[in-house]
Amino acid sequence: MRKIAIDAMGGENAPEEIVEAVLKAKPELPEDKFIFFGDEGKMKELLPADDDQIEIVATTEVILDEDEPVKAMRTKKDSSMVVAANWVKEGKADALLSLGNTGALLTCGIFIVGRIKGVARPGLMPTMPVESSDDGFNIIDVGANATSKPEYLLQWAEMASYYAEKVRGVSKPRVALLNNGAEFDKGDDLHKEVYQLLQDSSLNFTGNIEGHELLQGKADVVVTDGFTGNAVLKSIEGTGSVIIHMLKDGLLNNGVKAKLGALLAKDALKSVASRFDKDKYGGAVLLGLNSPVVKQHGRSDARAVYYAVKQIDKILTEDLTNTFKQEFSK
Amino acid sequence: MRKIAIDAMGGENAPEEIVEAVLKAKPELPEDKFIFFGDEGKMKELLPADDDQIEIVATTEVILDEDEPVKAMRTKKDSSMVVAANWVKEGKADALLSLGNTGALLTCGIFIVGRIKGVARPGLMPTMPVESSDDGFNIIDVGANATSKPEYLLQWAEMASYYAEKVRGVSKPRVALLNNGAEFDKGDDLHKEVYQLLQDSSLNFTGNIEGHELLQGKADVVVTDGFTGNAVLKSIEGTGSVIIHMLKDGLLNNGVKAKLGALLAKDALKSVASRFDKDKYGGAVLLGLNSPVVKQHGRSDARAVYYAVKQIDKILTEDLTNTFKQEFSK
The missing domain is CATH 3.40.718.10 (Isopropylmalate Dehydrogenase)
Structure with a gap:
């Protein structure tokens, strides 16, 4: 089963619209498991229990839009975004979706998830x-x-x-x-x-x-x-x-x-x-990383997030990252 | 009397809309004289004879939008734009208005009208x-x-x-x-x-x-x-x-x-x-030249050109160029 890390705490409508979007997309994507990173109480309240496609990872901090990106990554070590990025880095998740602070997500993408060997710079x-x-x-x-x-x-x-x-x-x-x-x-x-x-x-x-x-x-x-x-x-x-x-x-x-x-x-x-x-095209992809990282607008509603989830599924299905790894390591 | 050089042949609606605009602005600007550069027959047909505020300078060529700017300036020496720019250079006119090829106008502005001493690069x-x-x-x-x-x-x-x-x-x-x-x-x-x-x-x-x-x-x-x-x-x-x-x-x-x-x-x-x-704001000014050069959109109608004429009058009234000359020669 492929695992998509969901930063459930980023963006103006977190976590409700994000959860709603994933729950809507879930039956259409039976191959995917969704790992929610966020406030445990809220997650348990919003998400169904005993669902093979759903996992909750409790985090206690949130990176805010006004946070300075590099500092936020370094100091908010238990934030939903940083923990989710670490799961991707460690191979416990295959992709990351976030609606949070763009600069912080770029920073986590580049410094935690890491760029593909041979790719000089990832592009958004x-x-x-x-x-x-x-x-x-x-x-x-x-x-x-x-x-x-x-x-x-x-x-x-x-x-x-x-x-x-x-x-x-x-x-x-x-x-x-x-x-x-x-x-x-x-x-x-x-x-x-x-x-x-x-x-x-x-x-x-x-x-x-x-x-x-x-x-x-x-x-x-x-x-x-x-x-x-x-x-x-x-x-x-x-x-x-x-x-x-x-x-x-x-x-x-x-x-x-x-x-x-x-x-x-x-x-x-x-x-x-x-x-x-x-919205129907999904979020912005940070291309050139070891795993797909997708940024959806902070103001996005459930409909927009739904398309971003489907987009990530498609990126994983087409195995883009491995193709890039083979291509650029030549 | 201040003299404004009008490239009457540039733009999609030349010369009719350009002439119409100047004739409309003329009574409001009694201090200005308008020198039209263009096809003599057409100019005489469209413009009133014996008007102290109007002068016609016959030119035989036109720089087209598809012309390569530097080449056009060098080879179409009798074009309305190049002749008008030379009049400005020689002090026979105080400003230049054109709806023609933007690149060619920038080229004529920089190489014929010339930049103010001390200004590193003119800006549009x-x-x-x-x-x-x-x-x-x-x-x-x-x-x-x-x-x-x-x-x-x-x-x-x-x-x-x-x-x-x-x-x-x-x-x-x-x-x-x-x-x-x-x-x-x-x-x-x-x-x-x-x-x-x-x-x-x-x-x-x-x-x-x-x-x-x-x-x-x-x-x-x-x-x-x-x-x-x-x-x-x-x-x-x-x-x-x-x-x-x-x-x-x-x-x-x-x-x-x-x-x-x-x-x-x-x-x-x-x-x-x-x-x-x-349109009501006039055209784009190439700032930093020895005399004001204003570019109005090639698709402009008489109304837009009217505002550009008023704009040039205001630039001359406020004596912008001399202020810049004093400022940047320090």
């Missing part, structure tokens, strides 16, 4: 929606690394392409490089060099992609340095939420006419929202 | 809308430089802060650094160093800002390296246009009910769109 990779289809695209790295070197980006592209193919079912994923123009000689030295590395690789490299094209569905995998990727991901999310917020506000606070209009247009507006539902 | 700076007010914010550099050094960002922040104060009327502009986290030690070496430079400057530096906060109105000036700024600006614009496009599509192609809803909600939706109307 969410799946984002696109305008034209339900396929979405992967973007890597969105912030695990403040400084990036050309060879990191090549490895991220290789791992992300394999992920897109095996986990998302995309045949011959189109890989593009986020850059400041379409031509091959665009960008700074880093991006010019990565362009050549991708060009010379066996990946299905389709060239540069620019910021305004990201949501248009022109690539299945976008590779970027971690600094730019972080800024771009947050800008896209921020722009989306500002526009949606202003629309809601405009429709609800502009008199009866606007409200009635909103009511009539509800289904149409919902269909737009559902296309931009990134 | 648009004014963007924010959610909470009509104030907007400036972001610099959005792509004039693929590679940036700490001292460039400090100078951009200084020039942009002065612009925000004098041209946009913001008192003590809040200056923030685009970074991958809130804390002072975030980012790569470049951004850590810039943080210290800004901290030690006389600017009203408010710390780091992250991508999702840009449209929230937390800063009046955001400084960023040109590579990240380019990706972020395009991502914001791309996300906005994808969402608006999908909303329109959803409301118009989902039957009578959705259409009726859209009709009723029209005013509310318009008020959202008007908050995100970036």
Whole structure:
């Protein structure tokens, strides 16, 4: 039986929504066992007793969003996140899911779970929606690394392409490089060099992609340095939420006419929202570690966590980590 | 009389919308003379004869969007953009407005108009809308430089802060650094160093800002390296246009009910769109040149160009360039 470590205490809706999500996914995933790390009293209250697919590991501390990542890992040794990461390291669990402090999870991932030999730097990779289809695209790295070197980006592209193919079912994923123009000689030295590395690789490299094209569905995998990727991901999310917020506000606070209009247009507006539902793609994967570590948004509800659980099952089924281990140890 | 050079042939709607915009702004700007560079026949057809505020300079070539910038500047010597830039260089015009090829305009700006002595690198700076007010914010550099050094960002922040104060009327502009986290030690070496430079400057530096906060109105000036700024600006614009496009599509192609809803909600939706109307802020300024050079979007209509003309008048009135010349030659 495969074992998925669940950090039950991370995120705004912990542990209730996390438990609800796992219990929903459980019957669909009979091969998986779920190990919950968290407050024993709460866990026993929320979880069924005598279930072969469920195990509870009592922890007494919680890493908070405001905690400094490295310090938190070192001092909160009995936190749900640190203990869960240690179980993965020791082989008592095969993957880790957390909704907690992103920086702390990256730190635990890199320093406890550890990176695959031959992988220079792990990269953080969410799946984002696109305008034209339900396929979405992967973007890597969105912030695990403040400084990036050309060879990191090549490895991220290789791992992300394999992920897109095996986990998302995309045949011959189109890989593009986020850059400041379409031509091959665009960008700074880093991006010019990565362009050549991708060009010379066996990946299905389709060239540069620019910021305004990201949501248009022109690539299945976008590779970027971690600094730019972080800024771009947050800008896209921020722009989306500002526009949606202003629309809601405009429709609800502009008199009866606007409200009635909103009511009539509800289904149409919902269909737009559902296309931009990134929850269905699961969480962000920290690619390049000895075992899969997935970070789901801290504000996620049970539905989002459900998809992240299914995503981890798929990553384990496809045995991504062992493939990467073989590939990069060459 | 101040003289504004108008590249009448750049952009999708040239020259008609450009001429219309200038003719609309002209009576409000009696101190300005407008020198149109473009096809003589078309100019004479569209412009009034015997007007002291109008002059036509016949040019025979046009730089196209697909032209390679440096090559275009060198070979299309009789293009509206190159001739206009030469007039500015020679002091026969005081500022330049163009809707043409961005790369070519940057090239003409840097190599023909020239940079201010003491300014290491000019930076491209648009004014963007924010959610909470009509104030907007400036972001610099959005792509004039693929590679940036700490001292460039400090100078951009200084020039942009002065612009925000004098041209946009913001008192003590809040200056923030685009970074991958809130804390002072975030980012790569470049951004850590810039943080210290800004901290030690006389600017009203408010710390780091992250991508999702840009449209929230937390800063009046955001400084960023040109590579990240380019990706972020395009991502914001791309996300906005994808969402608006999908909303329109959803409301118009989902039957009578959705259409009726859209009709009723029209005013509310318009008020959202008007908050995100970036046309009213004018074009992107290439800050740090010997004379103001403003780039307006290639797709701009007469209304957008009108605001860019008013913006240039204000930059000249406030004598920004001479202030920078004195400041940076110290």
